[in-house]
Amino acid sequence: MAIENANRNEQEAQSIDVAEDSRELDWKSKSFMGSMFMGELDMELAYPYPEQSAEDKAEGDELLARIDAWANDAIDGDQIDRDEEIPAHVFKGLADLGLFGIKIPKKYGGLGMSQTNYMRILGHFCRYHCGSVGATLSAHQSIGIPQPLKLFGTEEQKKKFLPRIARGEISAFGLTEPQVGSDPANLATHAELNEAGTHWVLNGEKLWCTNGVIADLFVVMARTPDKVIKGKPRKQITAFIVEGKWDGVDVLHRSKFMGIRAIENGVIRFTDVQVPVDHVIAGEGRGLKLALTTLNDGRLGIPAICAETTKGLVEFSARWAKTRHQWGKHIGEHEAGADKLARMAAGAYAMETLAFFGGALSDAGGRDLRMEAATAKMFNSELISELGDLGLQFRGGRGYEQEASLKRRGEHAEPIERGVRDARINRIVEGTTDIMHLFLAREALDPHLKVAAPLFGRASAGVKFKTLLACAAKYATWYPKLWLGGLFRWFGDFDGRLRGHLRWVDARTRKLARTLFHQMILQGPKLEMRQLILARVVDIGAELAVMALVASRVQTELKNGDTTNVGRGLYWLKSRRVVVDRMFEDISSNCDADARKLAAELMLSAEALEDLPKPDLSPLPREYGSDLTSGRQTVRASQMRQQDDAAAK
Ligand SMILES: Cc1cc2nc3c(=O)[nH]c(=O)nc-3n(C[C@H](O)[C@H](O)[C@H](O)COP(=O)(O)OP(=O)(O)OC[C@H]3O[C@@H](n4cnc5c(N)ncnc54)[C@H](O)[C@@H]3O)c2cc1C
Structure with a gap:
């Protein structure tokens, strides 16, 4: 049930009605992240960290090897970026490898691969070959026809369309x-x-x-x-x-x-x-x-792309750190350089951990992954912007220089400039970060709204009284646990270096639930309008979930005798504590009201943009995906350029 809010205007109310009608309600499994907003860190849902089965991994590895064998020669990401066009031979190669039907079941002609392998493939394309190709495959499969048909199509629709798509129609x-x-x-x-x-x-x-x-x-x-x-x-x-x-x-x-x-x-x-x-x-x-x-599964493409490209950046930056020598030292030995490198490496590990946790939930089937997927999209797309910028800074002027220009001067040409440009879109598509905050806040509040919504709305006195009794019954046992619940939690399955962090996450998880509850009482129905408070609550939840998952993955890897990522994991856990505590402080001490006031003043004196006369655009010549995958050469980008030039004159 949603809050009926008298503060909304009619259009806002309609938008919220439509969003409410589209919410998924029928999840039977418990949500790891949803529980955190209610103060419960349920590690049974997160530990051991889900690993890809050997068989599934081998299937993905084999395809990735075939992709590289073809793409290393066939795809020039820099050229594609400069031409603003993916050549027809690339479309054909993608179709020949079956990459337009990665998750389409084999019985309809697809590769029938897992969500995890799908995410690995998208990430791999963007890291090693070309962001535009990755985005093309992602838009086609994350939101295009294959996934909705697989989930909701009738058998006739599946038989009619999926084989065409698997063959390379876009x-x-x-x-x-x-x-x-x-x-x-x-x-x-x-x-x-x-x-x-x-x-x-x-x-x-x-x-x-x-x-x-x-x-x-x-x-x-x-x-x-x-x-x-x-x-x-x-x-x-x-x-x-x-x-x-x-x-x-x-x-x-x-x-x-x-x-x-x-x-x-x-x-x-x-x-x-x-x-x-x-x-x-x-x-x-x-x-x-x-x-x-x-989009539950679809949104996981972007976080996988962000994680994998950041891993590429880390690998290159580590080499750069011990190559570039300034002021008598390698730049990775200066403290400021070391900090950048550590943040990038730990961040890439955290991003991968979060994204592939979502992938595993999807592959397990029937698991509620709405919040995990939205969090991964929001968190990873924001973090790659921060870390991409850090990597660019660490590379100095060469980070800002274009790949072809570096190559021409005989320098290592890591496409950081292109990578930063390519990554920026991830905060906008498939739900902007602001919209992800709203979506996650709505889900975080859901257990409360289920019992308490009438108190905030226009219900009769009788209904409100009944609701009050129901709330008293629920909160009388729930609320004290938020103060006392974690006293005896020990996390005995975990390495001593992780236990303290998990106890800290556990305590902050209960603080998170208390904070959300207090804000509901303090703000009442106005909480819906306090987007910045809700965003901080959501961001804290995301940070705590990522910390718990990182601890889970490090422990799982340790159990397997793999110590590669211990340093990254521990650095992440230690460094994010400060971030989380600062966000808690900002909830009670902030400039939100001042921002609202200043923005209102600015909007009062600004003039709205005038509508420009709408040009009467005539249809452009087209080539279809199926034409491209048949290998015919295309001139479409140059055709478009001629049109642009004509329009500019
Ligand atoms: C490269 C690219 C590819 C795309 N691909 C597709 C595609 O394949 N299919 C498709 O349908 N769309 C696509 N889009 C559109 C994309 O999904 C939208 O740009 C996105 O949903 C945001 O919409 P908008 O740009 O109109 O911004 P607006 O909705 O106008 O938002 C402008 C700003 O206001 C904020 N905002 C809006 N509403 C709220 C609110 N209630 N509370 C707080 N802040 C708010 C937003 O976060 C944003 O910062 C693509 C866009 C780009 C640039």
Whole structure:
């Protein structure tokens, strides 16, 4: 149950209704992270750290070796970045290796691989070969057609589309529109059933649709007529499978970006597109729920990419640390350099630990991984921005210089400049960090809302009284445990060096739950508006979860006789304590109100941007993914450049 909040405006209330209707409710398993926000550090859910089975790992290793054997010659990440185009022979090579159907079951022609291997492959591409290729594969498989169909498609839909995709047809996901980014409640793209009831007629425009410029198939989110639910009209969002070649599907523009410059991303217009009724996925009105469920696994691609590329940065930085000599020492021997190296190495280990914990939950099946996946996306995309910048700084001027330029001067050409540009998008796509904070805060508050929501809303006095009694019963036993619960926790299964850290995490986990509870009482329904407080609570939860997982992984590795990562793990555990304690302090002592006041003043005196006249964009020539995978040469980037030049004149 959600809070009914009188402070919301109507549009906000509608957005929240749509988000609430799309929440997943039917998880049966206990959530590791969800428990932490209730004050419980349940190490049984995290220890031993889940390891990939030998058989599954061997399958992944074998494919990675084949990828390298091909890609080491076939893919030039720097050239692709400069050309802003993935050449046709690369698409063909990807298709030949089956990489458009990594997780598609074998019976539909895919590789049938695990989530963990899928994540390893994406990370590997971005670390060793090319971020744009990694992003293309990720958009196609994390949010494009394969995953929603695998999860929600009918058998007919699976038989019809999955083999095509496994062979190399490319898919795209269209949710974002010019006026709709983080808030899908106000989608303008709409579909109406025709009179015969055979087709939906789709109209609208999608922005920034990755792969959309070349896609054979799209998942398009569109509004369908409202339905009355519990006496209230509710907006409906439905997911449609749309063929790129159908009449009325046009590419209007190919967007250019700071990084991942070769992705085929653009503005797609749908004009009276006739979509057969059997192209609806998961049923009418279930589009957003489908997108959110798909993203549980889908969101794990980004954190894996972040972890793997940061590992690459660490490996290179360690070599650079003992190569570059300034002021009489290797730069890794200066204390400031050592600090950077340690932070990068420990951070990469933490990122990998978090991402692949999510991967293991997904592979185990039936486990509630909503919070772990969203946390991994949020945490790793933020951390790679920090550590990528650190790595660039550690490399000095060479970090800022482009790869080709370094090469031309005869220097080692690690693509740090490109890597930093490519990584920046991860904080924006698949839910911005702000939206991940809101999503996680909602889930963190859920156990409280289940009992206490009527107290915050417009319920009758009788209902409020009943709720008060239910709360008294629940909190009378729960709350004292938050103070006393950890007195005798010893973590006897763990190495002595980890035990103290785990006891600390345990104590802070209970403090986290107390803090959230106190804030609920202090702020009441206004807590929903205190985004910065909620974000700190969520960030603390994320930090504590990562610490617990790092301790679990170090211990698991120690048990296996592997001491490689002990230093990284212990450094992480020690160094993050300060970060967590500072966040706790910031909850009670901050400048949030001052920021609100200053922003309001600024907005009062600023003029809103005026609408510019909308250019009448004519459809661009297109080549489809299936054309590309057949190996035909393409001139699409140069065609686009000519169009851009013409527009600029
Ligand atoms: C390279 C690239 C690839 C993309 N690929 C795809 C794709 O394949 N398919 C697709 O559908 N979309 C895609 N997108 C769109 C992407 O998902 C959106 O950019 C993202 O969801 C954010 O939407 P927006 O840019 O409109 O920002 P807005 O929603 O306008 O947000 C602007 C800022 O306000 C913040 N904000 C918004 N709402 C709130 C709130 N309630 N509380 C606090 N802060 C808030 C945001 O965090 C952000 O900082 C892509 C975008 C890019 C740049």
